[in-house]
Amino acid sequence: MIYIHVPFCHRKCTYCAFYSVRSSEFGVRNYVEALLREMEERKGEQAHPIKTVYFGGGTPSILPIDLLARIVEGLRHCFDLSQVEEVTLEANPEDLTPEYLASLRTLGVNRLSVGIQSLDDKVLRLLNRRHTAQQALEAVENAHRAGFDNISVDFIYGIKDPKDFKVFKDMVSHVSVYALTVEPGTALAVQVEQGRVTLPGEEEVVRQYHALHRQLEEAGFRQYEVSNYARPGFESKHNSRYWDRTPYLGLGPGAHSFDGKKRQWNNPDGTVGEETLTEADAYNELLMTSLRTVRGLPAEVVAKGQKEKLQPYLDCSWLVFQDGFYRPTTEGLLHADGMAAALFV
Numbered sequence: 001m002i003y004i005h006v007p008f009c010h011r012k013c014t015y016c017a018f019y020s021v022r023s024s025e026f027g028v029r030n031y032v033e034a035l036l037r038e039m040e041e042r043k044g045e046q047a048h049p050i051k052t053v054y055f056g057g058g059t060p061s062i063l064p065i066d067l068l069a070r071i072v073e074g075l076r077h078c079f080d081l082s083q084v085e086e087v088t089l090e091a092n093p094e095d096l097t098p099e100y101l102a103s104l105r106t107l108g109v110n111r112l113s114v115g116i117q118s119l120d121d122k123v124l125r126l127l128n129r130r131h132t133a134q135q136a137l138e139a140v141e142n143a144h145r146a147g148f149d150n151i152s153v154d155f156i157y158g159i160k161d162p163k164d165f166k167v168f169k170d171m172v173s174h175v176s177v178y179a180l181t182v183e184p185g186t187a188l189a190v191q192v193e194q195g196r197v198t199l200p201g202e203e204e205v206v207r208q209y210h211a212l213h214r215q216l217e218e219a220g221f222r223q224y225e226v227s228n229y230a231r232p233g234f235e236s237k238h239n240s241r242y243w244d245r246t247p248y249l250g251l252g253p254g255a256h257s258f259d260g261k262k263r264q265w266n267n268p269d270g271t272v273g274e275e276t277l278t279e280a281d282a283y284n285e286l287l288m289t290s291l292r293t294v295r296g297l298p299a300e301v302v303a304k305g306q307k308e309k310l311q312p313y314l315d316c317s318w319l320v321f322q323d324g325f326y327r328p329t330t331e332g333l334l335h336a337d338g339m340a341a342a343l344f345v
């Protein structure tokens with residue numbers, strides 16, 4: 001699988017701690033040239049069949065169609081894409097015009113992940129998003145009309161209850177939900193510190209999580225990972241492979257790669273970082289990822305002497321044992337990271 005990092009954003013959202021830069025015509029064109037060079041240099045690295053391609057960011061929908069077409073052409077030239085099943089592009093609503101969407105389809109993009117975050121204009125302004133709730137809805141309608149049947153929308157909870165998902169009717173097949181976190185160094189951190197923004201306490205955030213969960217289940221979505229819900233058959237193939245530890249190639253500044261043993265990442269300054277995973281690292285990563293999925297942790301991989309440590313979580317119903325897997329319950333998913341950390345070797 002291939003991940004392409006597009007580091008540009010129109011402007012910075014208040015809560016965002018990701019690496020991203022303002023787009024300028026010059027910067028975007030230079031970026032594409034560098035990306036094409038990187039593809040040429042690294043084309044031998046992806047030994048596994050490529051089943052998914054993911055354009056993530058930043059805001060990939062900032063890229064004009066002619067530049068996206070050059071990237072896709074570069075990918076076709078350097079890699080065997082004959083087995084690709086899913087090509088996802090992360091997009092912001094304001095970029096999704098009917099013309100842009102039609103061109104995306106021509107380029108082979110068959111899945112959209114739209115950063116909606118909220119259907120409340122006040123919340124959108126507070127987060128410094130560029131779109132309104134109405135634009136978000138129109139973007140999804142445009143995408144649906146353009147023939148996209150695999151549309152994911154992102155939502156943030158932990159501010160106000162996200163509004164009713166029913167507005168999307170059957171147009172959306174996947175929903176990602178994230179709790180708002182206050183990351184150091186962000187504008188939001190400053191606003192909270194200065195008392196200009198007050199966020200709800202933990203109890204209210206947990207209540208919102210459960211309310212959201214109920215609403216999504218009632219609308220026909222099933223949770224398959226702590227942050228991800230899908231209609232049957234629409235789970236993200238790309239993300240599910242990360243959790244299975246399938247090797248992947250990441251291109252672009254800030255992208256990570258994994259060859260099964262070694263993790264490698266591009267630093268924004270052009271240098272490359274590298275880390276070889278020890279057996280303990282690999283085990284801890286497996287704990288971390290599998291306890292975040294409803295499939296759970298396979299009993300056969302649990303390290304010696306660790307089964308006793310899982311018992312308290314079974315007793316308090318954060319986990320259930322089923323078909324050879326320790327599966328987190330809805331409540332347990334909220335504590336997935338804590339459970340994993342307690343089991344780290």
Ligand code: SF4
Binds near residue numbers: 008011016018020057
């Ligand atoms: S669009 Fe996404 S990557 Fe860009 S600033 Fe906002 S949250 Fe960060």
